[in-house]
Amino acid sequence: MEHIEREAMEFDVVIVGAGPAGLSAAIKIRQLAIENNLPDLSVCVVEKGSEVGAHILSGAVLEPRAMNELFPNWKEEGAPLNVPVTEDETYFLLSDTKAQKMPYWMVPKSMHNEGNYVISLGNVVRWLGQKAEELEVSIFPGFAASEILYHEDGTVKGIQTGDMGIGKDGQPTHNFAPGYELHAKYTLFAEGCRGHLGKRLIAGFALDRDADPQHYGIGIKELWEIDPAKHKPGLVMHGAGWPLSETGSAGGWWLYHAENNQVTLGMIVDLSYENPHMYPFMEMQRWKTHPTIKQFLEGGKRISYGARAVVKGGFNSLPKLTFPGGCLIGDDAGFLNFSKIKGSHTAMKSGMLCGEAVFEAIAAGVAKGGDLAIARVTEGEDHFEKELVAYTEKYNNSWLKEELYKARNFGPAMHKFGTWIGGAFNFIDQNIFKVPFTLHDLKQDFAALKTVDASTFKPNYPKPDGKLTFDRLSSVFVSNTVHEENQPAHLKLTNPETPIQVNLPKWDEPAQRYCPAGVYEVMENDDGSKRFQINAANCVHCKTCDIKDPSQNITWVTPEGGGGPNYPNM
Template sequence: MSSRESMEYDVVIVGAGVAGLAAAIRLKQLSQEHGRDVSVCVLEKGGEVGAHILSGAVIDPRAIDELIPDWADRDSPLTVPVSENLHWVLTRTGKWSMPTWLMPPFMHNDGKYTASLGNVTRWLAGQAEALGVEIFPGFAAAEVLFNEDGSVKGVATGDMGVARDGTHRPDYQPGMELHARYTFLAEGARGHLTKELTRIFDLRKDSGPQVYGLGLKELWDVPADKHQPGRVVHTQGWPLDDAWGGGFLYHQANGQVALGFVVALDYKNPYLSPFEEFQRWKTHPAIRAEIEGGKRVSYGARAINEGGWQAIPTLAFPGGALIGCAAGFVNVPRIKGSHTAMKSGMLAAEAAFAALSKDRRNDVLDSYEPALRSSWIAEELKIVRNAQPAVARWGGTIGTMFAGLDMWLNWLKLRTPWTLRHHADHEQIGRKQDYQPIAYPKPDGTLTFDRLSSVFLSNTNHEEDQPIHLTLKDASVPIDVNLALYDAPEQRYCPAGVYEIVEEGGSPRLQINAQNCVHCKTCDIKDPTQNINWVVPEGGGGPNYPNM
């Protein structure tokens, strides 16, 4: 019998991103329409809604149009429509623009908006609370609770005030149990509870592995003469050679430019540093021209689902469902996922409301998955399903040409019969003897920066005296395997300087600077032996993104 206090809800949602909030809003809308009260709770590990949200973002309003048709009259943050859409292929010193006519129409950004996704979630949270949704920021769901029959009963928040050695500090408070008829996981990419339930319920038995990219982002205040509201630029090519990825520049509101770089985490060279590639990308003349004379005001990083349709797991399990990026609905060629994430939350909400109306509880929401797989989410993702694996298999030039042809054929309803498969990212990294270290230039402090000064701009903070949330299954592996075979790639793939190899008593040792962690989940994904397990720190810890 648990000594923790508990609260009962019809639906508990883990994660106040766009998927979780869309699900909460839709549940309350149905509740009002049908005169049946449904209690809904949303847990958010960030100190406030939006604190951990990071995205480009160019937003397709399709799902918002369905959920809140009058959103434009509700002071929403979608105020800057895309005015110019460019795609550059970069060489070391030059560029050429990919003609718009080469791209299928769905790749264009007419009618889309550039905005801070964090601000979109804050706005959605206000809409949800106005409908009666209870939102608890600063409370991290740390544990899944189960009924005696094995179905999901709900979640428990983490204990507060636990010292690093496991003892209770004077401010100790036990976690709270939140019981629900149905629990939605909306944790985002590589959520730790999602990972656990995927294993327990074997949710990937009928799908391929999920694959990821690491997205790094900075926000710049730029001079007025450089700012062009609604200007959207995507790039591919330089500086990456044996890895795949690309950059983006979005001219947003208030004289700001959001720029970032994504590196697919299936790269092979253990010496590659996604953070350093991002810094190097900014030195390209075309990129420098967009931001030079400006000031960097924020930084962050986050893993992104890139697996597409063939990586979607089973979505419903006894007592709950996966929604949003917990399942992985990102349309990689379009570089968009907020609209599909929201729609998945809405469909799950409709399935749950139908079940609650029949007084069901803790069973499988059997109408959710068929509804999603016959929705416009499925239609959209099936068209682009071969794009990412084509580039992963054949590289930037041939892969892009194949992907473009495949997308055109599928968009024209000439359905291609093949579906290319993925390979897990951690299996792709090569041995150190097969590669040469990369000599990255030193940061200049004006255009390019180091990782620690970048983490400072992310407003990352963790209670120092708490258990380290980056756990090792085997403490010997970092030195005996990772350092010996791969020259400790965790030193380079982490965008926050969390992992260091230090000398102690004449021997190397892995030092984990957990207080730097921006919750990107890259270590959990890319570690070659899958020895690193990311779990939630004390609630409210991590980055605090104001406008990302």
């Protein structure tokens, strides 16, 4: 395609992603700008979802610590934290019919939920979006950040939003509209877990040079409306064991009673699993047949579905947070606290800390003679520091670092020792005394997968009944996933031959199973040969393929802005 002339827009700050981290950063910057008489300080947030909250997926139980700091009067201001936790239960599923409820004293303190709230994170993010707009943050939903822009000296200059109206052949169609260039003094990347631009920044600036490999899980969630007689608002249930125990896979599950006779339930499967025959989506489906779970769902109706990778490496896997011209915040950096199974409050806090550093740097630059509402100057004296080292300093002196440091051994213990011994280790580490050493998990998740020859056990996955258990296509339907059909595939294969020639014989092409949306299929041609089919329109943007492909042959890039799932109340 020929060179395209693009319109450029200039801001003080550009933020990629309207999630809890990105919006908290935007809000904090504008709060400080107004308080300190710099009302012209401009902040822009781009969001690839069709609206703020459309791509947000989480359990979720919110610890309100960061919300209390950002909006001390959030109750009076109408934040949708309406269901306080009233009961807190933890189970170990011993088999497909048996369960052991854990005494509360045996549950790691990090998993206690007194004072927390059962929420829809999507609705909380929508509320944060409204508060940001009240503070005159410019939010552009439906605009996906597709490229990072750089100054000649390598400093990040901003981002380019994706072109609209590119056909499958890579050429402009009749409704082509070029993407915009958004330039800024500082660009903050808040794309969530495995952000495709964050991934490039981490590699390009070697931000993970001193960190352990990042680790991930795939979270698969459903929202149900249940019989009012079975509904217990504020009941929070967590557990582990069956069915993942059959394949020796790590992970856990949740079931939360929210408002309006709804329950949110799901499973997180660690992407360090070894068995290539394991099928995370179907593990979640058969888990629902356990009496502990089924009792709430019988007579109810599933109303939504979604899936998203979660980042779980924690403190040991955090990359360097800053680079010239910008920062990583939220799960683009990996701030989720796995010991709490929570990342919303940590994402918010990281955005707030970064927002403080951004404001202070801009205010200092203005005091030296710099201008507001424009990007960094390319010639002459630039009054604004290039790298926000103050963000790292603020993190190092915050409760966020303290919290993540306390949890640093939680994930590695589960990976190294398994559910029982790892659980005992974490009970001691979280409840009795802090161990004086740090465990490390240095194996990449994709490298953990065994070949079909080395792992012959195949779980039995019953056919879905369409009432309690479902298939992937009907699930994608209730995720409201829509993409423009005539566009280049956003799932890129480094080598198109690898799925059939390498992955199929070695691992029975695991993309057929690890994808929770049925994007990848191995099809048979008329002559009996096999081909790899990508149903990109089904993609729910979970990023699992980018993480788990054993050949590291799949790269997720953003499709046209506005495409993907549209999650209600998720």
